[in-house]
Amino acid sequence: MGPGTTCPWKGSLSRLQVRTWIEPVVASNQVAASLYDAGLLLVVKASFGANTFSNNSSSSAPRGALEEQQQKAISNFYIVYHLVVGLTPLLSAYLLGWLSDRFHRKISICVSLLGFLLSRVGLLLKVLLDWPVEMLYGAAAVSGLCGGFSAFWSGVMALGSLHSSEGRRSVRLILIDLILGLAGFCGSMASGHLFQQMVGHSGQGLVLTVCSVSCAAFALFYSLFVLKVPESAAKSNQALAEVDAMSGISGTYRTLDPDRLDKPSMVGHQPSPGKGVPKKTILALLFVGAIIYDLAVVGTVEVMPLFVLREPLKWNQVQVGYGMAAGYTIFITSFLGVLVFSRCFLDTTMIMIGMVSFGSGALLLAFVKETYMFYIARAVMLFALIPITTIRSTMSKLIKGSSYGKVFVILQLSLALTGVVTSTVYNEIYQLTMEKFVGTCFALSSFLSFLAIVPISIVAYKQAWWLKYGDITEK
Numbered sequence: 001m002g003p004g005t006t007c008p009w010k011g012s013l014s015r016l017q018v019r020t021w022i023e024p025v026v027a028s029n030q031v032a033a034s035l036y037d038a039g040l041l042l043v044v045k046a047s048f049g050a051n052t053f054s055n056n057s058s059s060s061a062p063r064g065a066l067e068e069q070q071q072k073a074i075s076n077f078y079i080v081y082h083l084v085v086g087l088t089p090l091l092s093a094y095l096l097g098w099l100s101d102r103f104h105r106k107i108s109i110c111v112s113l114l115g116f117l118l119s120r121v122g123l124l125l126k127v128l129l130d131w132p133v134e135m136l137y138g139a140a141a142v143s144g145l146c147g148g149f150s151a152f153w154s155g156v157m158a159l160g161s162l163h164s165s166e167g168r169r170s171v172r173l174i175l176i177d178l179i180l181g182l183a184g185f186c187g188s189m190a191s192g193h194l195f196q197q198m199v200g201h202s203g204q205g206l207v208l209t210v211c212s213v214s215c216a217a218f219a220l221f222y223s224l225f226v227l228k229v230p231e232s233a234a235k236s237n238q239a240l241a242e243v244d245a246m247s248g249i250s251g252t253y254r255t256l257d258p259d260r261l262d263k264p265s266m267v268g269h270q271p272s273p274g275k276g277v278p279k280k281t282i283l284a285l286l287f288v289g290a291i292i293y294d295l296a297v298v299g300t301v302e303v304m305p306l307f308v309l310r311e312p313l314k315w316n317q318v319q320v321g322y323g324m325a326a327g328y329t330i331f332i333t334s335f336l337g338v339l340v341f342s343r344c345f346l347d348t349t350m351i352m353i354g355m356v357s358f359g360s361g362a363l364l365l366a367f368v369k370e371t372y373m374f375y376i377a378r379a380v381m382l383f384a385l386i387p388i389t390t391i392r393s394t395m396s397k398l399i400k401g402s403s404y405g406k407v408f409v410i411l412q413l414s415l416a417l418t419g420v421v422t423s424t425v426y427n428e429i430y431q432l433t434m435e436k437f438v439g440t441c442f443a444l445s446s447f448l449s450f451l452a453i454v455p456i457s458i459v460a461y462k463q464a465w466w467l468k469y470g471d472i473t474e475k
Helices: 010-019 023-055 063-091 093-102 107-129 135-145 148-162 169-195 206-225 237-246 279-309 317-341 347-365 371-380 386-396 401-433 440-451 453-469
Strands: none
Touching: 023 063, 023 107, 023 148, 023 169, 023 206, 023 279, 023 317, 063 093, 063 135, 063 148, 063 279, 063 401, 093 107, 093 148, 107 135, 107 148, 107 206, 169 206, 169 317, 279 317, 279 347, 279 386, 279 401, 279 440, 279 453, 317 347, 317 371, 317 386, 347 371, 347 386, 347 440, 347 453, 401 440, 440 453
16 A cells, blocks of 8 residues: 555544544533423423412412412422432432443433433423423433433443543543533523523423423434444453442532542552551541531532522522523532642542532522622532542542442442432421521531531541551451
8 A cells, every 4th residue: 555545444433433422422411401400490480480479369468478489389399309300210220230231331321311301301291281390290200210310320431431541531531521511501501591582471491491302312312323332341341330330329519530549649658558547437437528518518409599589689590590500610610629639639638628618608608699699609619529529539549449339339329318318308498497597508508518527537637647657457
């Protein structure tokens, strides 16, 4: 062949390589999810608003009392809705992960995407046919029985791992998380404008829900007919897939994982084996810190949509979309924080930085009176994703590779059940305190976030002792 001759298979090989990228599925599904989340809130608000004001049109009840009834109705809806969303995936997520490991890697992704599509169609039917909002519980149950976000994200993490070398795996997975955050940001920014495209009770939200269904359908069809599983999958990746079988079960903010197993947190000598700090004690303290911090974060996330709809903020549809978009920016800032802080701080120090960041922002939220104050509080939370991420990374350095699945599944199940309980408790607290002090839930979250620093600080002390005197024992 001459020097100008090109390989006839180069183009097809390049196209095949592109078809192994999971990013298009992640981006399109997250745009659909962000549109759906905003649409769900606005549709439920409109439905309960119409019912509340029509039922009390002949009475002399003040407008403030009617708005309070609307807030309680929305809160009660979300209590049941989040229970359905949080509990139903527990029945199927692990099974789908097992099937993906044994038969085909795309099973968990495709089945969960089918559930997402059906739930988006459910919201579309609610808008078109003006069905009762209770039918959305059924749509959420269908999505959960198909694996929900738990099964979907475990499949995404497994494919991302198969498509990357061990040295580049952490960068690969973090970039997938960035795609998730950026797609959610774009969808949330557009959601309020799309919701207003059609006016009238029967048409409002139609354009938004159609766009959500379209993006979800694209993600499903792309995963079925375009996406290819990398053929060069080593047997060692099966263990990682088992670890990921239950990952992502408790929320989008827990998915950032730097996977820093192949590099130390701090430059220093490696202690020789010997008696030292009990390993199980440190693992238990990390579990306690993760659960307490999860209580704070999930509680804030659950109450925030209700908070922005009433006084003193009283946002419209566009402002709701912008507020949701602001939440996705922490994917970027936390990613940058991990990259910078990991070069000069111990893992425990990074965890405490993230907890202080979130706790300070939650405290500011409790006293928000104007929209600009809300965004200042959100900006203070810029490192809120770091703690759970780095806790997983720290655990991975304390246990053997053969124990990753057992320990991480226990952690994720603990966080999932914690999230379900927290959603119910916080919504009840919000209903009881919204007239006296609407920021009560945020103040409670701030207290819990700072409280979570206590077990992490003990771990930091033991870690410093270990670096100075010796190894960590198996006890």
